[in-house]
Amino acid sequence: CARGERFLARDALHSLAVLEGASLVVGTDGFIKAIGRADAIQTLFSEETFEERIDCSGKCILPGLVDAHTHPVWAGERVHEFAMKLAGATYMEIHQAGGGINFTVEHTRQASEEELFCSFQQRLQCMMRAG
Known part of the structure:
Protein backbone atom coordinates (compact mmCIF):
# COMPACT_ATOMS: atom_id res chain seq x y z
CA CYS A 1 0.00 0.00 0.00
CA VAL A 66 -8.00 -13.48 3.12
CA ASP A 67 -10.99 -15.53 2.06
CA ALA A 68 -13.21 -14.76 5.01
CA HIS A 69 -16.28 -16.46 3.57
CA THR A 70 -16.17 -20.22 3.69
CA HIS A 71 -18.34 -23.28 4.11
CA PRO A 72 -15.85 -25.89 5.34
CA VAL A 73 -18.35 -28.71 5.89
CA TRP A 74 -19.54 -30.25 2.64
CA ALA A 75 -19.30 -33.41 0.58
CA GLY A 76 -19.08 -34.13 -3.12
CA GLU A 77 -16.34 -32.73 -5.32
CA ARG A 78 -17.55 -30.55 -8.20
CA VAL A 79 -14.31 -30.68 -10.12
CA HIS A 80 -16.15 -32.19 -13.09
CA GLU A 81 -18.00 -28.87 -13.51
CA PHE A 82 -14.77 -26.99 -14.15
CA ALA A 83 -14.40 -28.33 -17.70
CA MET A 84 -18.00 -27.34 -18.39
CA LYS A 85 -17.31 -23.80 -17.14
CA LEU A 86 -14.17 -23.57 -19.25
CA ALA A 87 -16.21 -24.67 -22.27
CA GLY A 88 -18.62 -21.79 -21.62
CA ALA A 89 -21.50 -23.57 -19.88
CA THR A 90 -23.78 -21.34 -17.84
CA TYR A 91 -24.63 -22.11 -14.23
CA MET A 92 -28.12 -23.19 -15.35
CA GLU A 93 -26.64 -25.59 -17.92
CA ILE A 94 -24.42 -27.09 -15.24
CA HIS A 95 -27.41 -27.34 -12.90
CA GLN A 96 -29.50 -29.06 -15.58
CA ALA A 97 -26.66 -31.55 -16.09
CA GLY A 98 -26.88 -32.49 -12.39
CA GLY A 99 -24.23 -30.12 -11.08
CA GLY A 100 -24.31 -26.94 -9.09
CA ILE A 101 -25.23 -26.39 -5.49
CA ASN A 102 -27.87 -29.14 -5.53
CA PHE A 103 -25.10 -31.65 -6.29
CA THR A 104 -23.24 -30.52 -3.17
CA VAL A 105 -26.38 -30.48 -1.02
CA GLU A 106 -27.31 -34.03 -2.07
CA HIS A 107 -23.82 -35.41 -1.45
CA THR A 108 -23.63 -33.64 1.91
CA ARG A 109 -26.95 -35.18 2.95
CA GLN A 110 -25.73 -38.64 1.93
CA ALA A 111 -22.43 -38.36 3.81
CA SER A 112 -22.11 -39.67 7.34
CA GLU A 113 -21.34 -37.31 10.20
CA GLU A 114 -17.96 -39.03 10.54
CA GLU A 115 -17.12 -38.44 6.85
CA LEU A 116 -18.12 -34.78 7.12
CA PHE A 117 -16.11 -34.30 10.31
CA CYS A 118 -13.02 -35.98 8.84
CA SER A 119 -13.10 -33.88 5.66
CA PHE A 120 -13.73 -30.77 7.77
CA GLN A 121 -10.63 -31.52 9.89
CA GLN A 122 -8.51 -31.90 6.74
CA ARG A 123 -9.80 -28.62 5.31
CA LEU A 124 -9.27 -26.85 8.63
CA GLN A 125 -5.65 -28.06 8.78
CA CYS A 126 -5.12 -26.79 5.24
CA MET A 127 -6.63 -23.40 6.13
CA MET A 128 -4.47 -23.14 9.24
CA ARG A 129 -1.30 -23.95 7.26
CA ALA A 130 -2.27 -21.25 4.77
CA GLY A 131 -2.72 -18.71 7.54
Whole structure:
Protein backbone atom coordinates (compact mmCIF):
# COMPACT_ATOMS: atom_id res chain seq x y z
CA CYS A 1 0.00 0.00 0.00
CA ALA A 2 1.47 3.30 -1.10
CA ARG A 3 0.27 5.37 1.84
CA GLY A 4 0.89 2.85 4.62
CA GLU A 5 -2.64 1.40 4.62
CA ARG A 6 -3.00 -2.08 6.02
CA PHE A 7 -5.31 -3.11 3.15
CA LEU A 8 -7.01 -1.74 0.06
CA ALA A 9 -10.77 -1.68 -0.45
CA ARG A 10 -13.30 -0.26 -2.89
CA ASP A 11 -11.89 2.51 -5.11
CA ALA A 12 -8.42 2.10 -3.63
CA LEU A 13 -8.18 -1.29 -5.39
CA HIS A 14 -7.65 0.64 -8.64
CA SER A 15 -4.20 1.60 -7.38
CA LEU A 16 -2.91 -1.99 -7.36
CA ALA A 17 0.33 -2.35 -9.28
CA VAL A 18 1.39 -5.12 -11.62
CA LEU A 19 5.11 -5.78 -11.31
CA GLU A 20 6.77 -7.54 -14.21
CA GLY A 21 10.25 -9.01 -13.94
CA ALA A 22 10.10 -8.67 -10.17
CA SER A 23 11.25 -10.86 -7.30
CA LEU A 24 9.91 -11.28 -3.81
CA VAL A 25 11.72 -12.55 -0.70
CA VAL A 26 9.72 -14.02 2.18
CA GLY A 27 11.41 -14.67 5.51
CA THR A 28 11.00 -17.78 7.64
CA ASP A 29 8.56 -15.75 9.74
CA GLY A 30 6.23 -15.51 6.72
CA PHE A 31 6.70 -11.77 6.27
CA ILE A 32 7.82 -10.13 3.03
CA LYS A 33 11.44 -8.98 3.39
CA ALA A 34 11.92 -7.40 -0.03
CA ILE A 35 10.15 -6.85 -3.33
CA GLY A 36 11.44 -5.19 -6.46
CA ARG A 37 13.21 -5.67 -9.77
CA ALA A 38 14.61 -9.20 -10.01
CA ASP A 39 18.17 -8.02 -10.73
CA ALA A 40 18.15 -5.66 -7.74
CA ILE A 41 16.79 -8.36 -5.42
CA GLN A 42 19.39 -10.87 -6.66
CA THR A 43 22.16 -8.36 -5.94
CA LEU A 44 20.75 -7.50 -2.52
CA PHE A 45 20.49 -11.17 -1.49
CA SER A 46 23.49 -12.57 -3.43
CA GLU A 47 25.12 -13.92 -0.25
CA GLU A 48 21.94 -15.60 1.03
CA THR A 49 20.83 -19.19 0.64
CA PHE A 50 17.16 -19.97 0.31
CA GLU A 51 15.12 -22.89 1.57
CA GLU A 52 12.91 -22.80 -1.51
CA ARG A 53 12.61 -20.95 -4.81
CA ILE A 54 9.25 -20.67 -6.52
CA ASP A 55 8.94 -19.58 -10.14
CA CYS A 56 5.85 -17.38 -10.20
CA SER A 57 6.04 -16.53 -13.90
CA GLY A 58 2.51 -16.10 -15.20
CA LYS A 59 1.08 -16.24 -11.69
CA CYS A 60 -0.37 -13.69 -9.32
CA ILE A 61 0.91 -13.03 -5.80
CA LEU A 62 -1.57 -11.39 -3.43
CA PRO A 63 -0.04 -10.98 0.02
CA GLY A 64 -2.61 -10.68 2.74
CA LEU A 65 -5.47 -12.07 0.67
CA VAL A 66 -8.00 -13.48 3.12
CA ASP A 67 -10.99 -15.53 2.06
CA ALA A 68 -13.21 -14.76 5.01
CA HIS A 69 -16.28 -16.46 3.57
CA THR A 70 -16.17 -20.22 3.69
CA HIS A 71 -18.34 -23.28 4.11
CA PRO A 72 -15.85 -25.89 5.34
CA VAL A 73 -18.35 -28.71 5.89
CA TRP A 74 -19.54 -30.25 2.64
CA ALA A 75 -19.30 -33.41 0.58
CA GLY A 76 -19.08 -34.13 -3.12
CA GLU A 77 -16.34 -32.73 -5.32
CA ARG A 78 -17.55 -30.55 -8.20
CA VAL A 79 -14.31 -30.68 -10.12
CA HIS A 80 -16.15 -32.19 -13.09
CA GLU A 81 -18.00 -28.87 -13.51
CA PHE A 82 -14.77 -26.99 -14.15
CA ALA A 83 -14.40 -28.33 -17.70
CA MET A 84 -18.00 -27.34 -18.39
CA LYS A 85 -17.31 -23.80 -17.14
CA LEU A 86 -14.17 -23.57 -19.25
CA ALA A 87 -16.21 -24.67 -22.27
CA GLY A 88 -18.62 -21.79 -21.62
CA ALA A 89 -21.50 -23.57 -19.88
CA THR A 90 -23.78 -21.34 -17.84
CA TYR A 91 -24.63 -22.11 -14.23
CA MET A 92 -28.12 -23.19 -15.35
CA GLU A 93 -26.64 -25.59 -17.92
CA ILE A 94 -24.42 -27.09 -15.24
CA HIS A 95 -27.41 -27.34 -12.90
CA GLN A 96 -29.50 -29.06 -15.58
CA ALA A 97 -26.66 -31.55 -16.09
CA GLY A 98 -26.88 -32.49 -12.39
CA GLY A 99 -24.23 -30.12 -11.08
CA GLY A 100 -24.31 -26.94 -9.09
CA ILE A 101 -25.23 -26.39 -5.49
CA ASN A 102 -27.87 -29.14 -5.53
CA PHE A 103 -25.10 -31.65 -6.29
CA THR A 104 -23.24 -30.52 -3.17
CA VAL A 105 -26.38 -30.48 -1.02
CA GLU A 106 -27.31 -34.03 -2.07
CA HIS A 107 -23.82 -35.41 -1.45
CA THR A 108 -23.63 -33.64 1.91
CA ARG A 109 -26.95 -35.18 2.95
CA GLN A 110 -25.73 -38.64 1.93
CA ALA A 111 -22.43 -38.36 3.81
CA SER A 112 -22.11 -39.67 7.34
CA GLU A 113 -21.34 -37.31 10.20
CA GLU A 114 -17.96 -39.03 10.54
CA GLU A 115 -17.12 -38.44 6.85
CA LEU A 116 -18.12 -34.78 7.12
CA PHE A 117 -16.11 -34.30 10.31
CA CYS A 118 -13.02 -35.98 8.84
CA SER A 119 -13.10 -33.88 5.66
CA PHE A 120 -13.73 -30.77 7.77
CA GLN A 121 -10.63 -31.52 9.89
CA GLN A 122 -8.51 -31.90 6.74
CA ARG A 123 -9.80 -28.62 5.31
CA LEU A 124 -9.27 -26.85 8.63
CA GLN A 125 -5.65 -28.06 8.78
CA CYS A 126 -5.12 -26.79 5.24
CA MET A 127 -6.63 -23.40 6.13
CA MET A 128 -4.47 -23.14 9.24
CA ARG A 129 -1.30 -23.95 7.26
CA ALA A 130 -2.27 -21.25 4.77
CA GLY A 131 -2.72 -18.71 7.54
